[in-house]
Amino acid sequence: MESVKILKDLINLKTVNPPGDEIRIVNYIKKFFTKNKIKFKIFAKDKKRPNIIGYLGKGKPRLLISCHSDTVPAGEGWSTNPFKAVVKNKRIYGRGALDDKGPLAALLMAAKEIKKIENNLKGTFLVCIPSDEERGSAFGLKYLINKCKIKPDFAMMPDNAGSMKHISVAEKGVLWLELNSKGKIAHGSRPEKGINAVSNLIEVLNLIKKYNMKFKEHNLLSKPTINLGQIQGGNAPNMVPSIAKAVLDIRFLPSQNPQQILNDIKNLIKKAKNKNKTININVNILEKAQATEVDENNKLIGIIKRITKKTLGFEPKIVGDSGASDAKSLIAKSIPAVGFSFGEGKMFHVANENVKIKELNQFSVVLTEIVKSVLK
Ligand SMILES: [Zn+2]
Incomplete structure (x- = not known):
């Protein structure tokens, strides 16, 4: 199955931040985009830590879906090599399986599907893979938004697990004194x-x-x-x-x-x-x-709810988050950005991180349908 192959490849390309070395993933995605005839651009503040964005369709509105390429270190307690993906019990194990390489594999699969109907899109789908999310995003999304004029109309960050049952629309503010x-x-x-x-x-x-x-x-x-x-x-x-x-x-x-x-x-x-x-x-x-929140009546939120209900039979709930994510730098520029993803929250940053293959494939279908619906 291609989604499984992609996720295994991504896990095997070690991108622990620091130092990141996200160039490894970017080179891989460059090949993927080229093979699938998807236009792309690379934006790099540091040449070892580039960001890559694929473009499908043209004009407005612009929908950006962003999955980061870096991971946290492995830490202790693994029963397999964290940087050598293992398939076991219908799950894929490895550092980044959920955070955020699983969602990234689903995003690439969705991009490939959308390519088939690219001419029908009314607007642009930005397939965004930033670096440096785990250490503040100065080389990643913050750089893209603040220095590279990336300005979508809607954004989704699949980086909050929740088994597709949650749409995260609000985050607390952070003040370290x-x-x-x-x-x-x-x-x-x-x-x-x-x-x-x-x-x-x-x-x-x-x-x-x-x-x-x-x-x-x-x-x-x-x-x-x-x-x-x-x-x-x-x-x-x-x-x-x-x-x-x-x-x-x-x-x-x-x-x-x-x-x-x-x-x-x-x-x-x-x-x-x-x-x-x-x-x-x-x-x-x-x-x-700053603390941030997106209006619950936003069009993107309505579409995520409707598509998930239609595809999986349940409607995700609107939730808030105590933690802070990459969505903040978008919301600070008045771009509605929400968190929506598959996987279990307890899998973040722990040993034996894994995802269910079934959920990985469901998520790529849901993503594809969301993109079609936003850009129709
Ligand atoms: Zn993450």
Whole structure:
């Protein structure tokens, strides 16, 4: 079966990010597009990490479907070689089988089908394979959108599993804050001579723990959260530490403003400082991305629901996501982008990652029908 062959080939082309080496997949897809007479362009910020886009049809509207070519590292616990695809129990095993090489194999199969009816398309189907999704997309989709003038009217990112039962339309925002605490070094037997950067940081972290963010409930997203993800400080038991650092991962809702959250955190530091004058903590933003949502009445969402119902007999549900995906950079440019894919969510980034061959083939049929319906 060609879909199985393609997915096995893709898994066997190792594209662990870092370093990525997505050129391996791009060379493979270049051959696939050439063989199937599909026009394509390559866009590269770094020649080892190119992006490739296939074009079918012409004019507007433009529908982009994007499956990334990189994967996370293998990690521990595999019972087979993660970079040598294995077919067993009607499933395909290997790193990237689901995230995102399975959906990519289905996308290539759909492109081949659409090629047969290319002349009937009213608009353009962009078969997009970006690099670098697992490490922030600076070489991948962000580069394509911000530097290469790729501007679709609709976009779909098959990168969220959900066994085709979910359409992800909303994502929380991300704010990573680094708190740097400064103190004064001294001998551990004379702590009164120093300023303890660690205990001062803890005073502030305790206030942050009690901090209730203001937000409006969202029908698809759970409450905003703060995770104390990293903490560092101190060199030896008999020294007063002069520096300490903590990093907070804050996930917020579309009704919240990250600047307001930052101001609130700064005010909590001020409040702590009013009680303890030795507190000296500044805040750096390490990462900031807006919360995003796509209107549920968007045409693409209606088509995904209808086609899935017709093809598989069930209608996918509209959902939101706590995580952040590539869809964000599209939505930031007012391009409606949704997540819709096959596979099980628990398979992401774990050992023995696998997909069911049946679902892989169903997904390529569903994708083909969605493209036909959007561009008719
Ligand atoms: Zn992915």
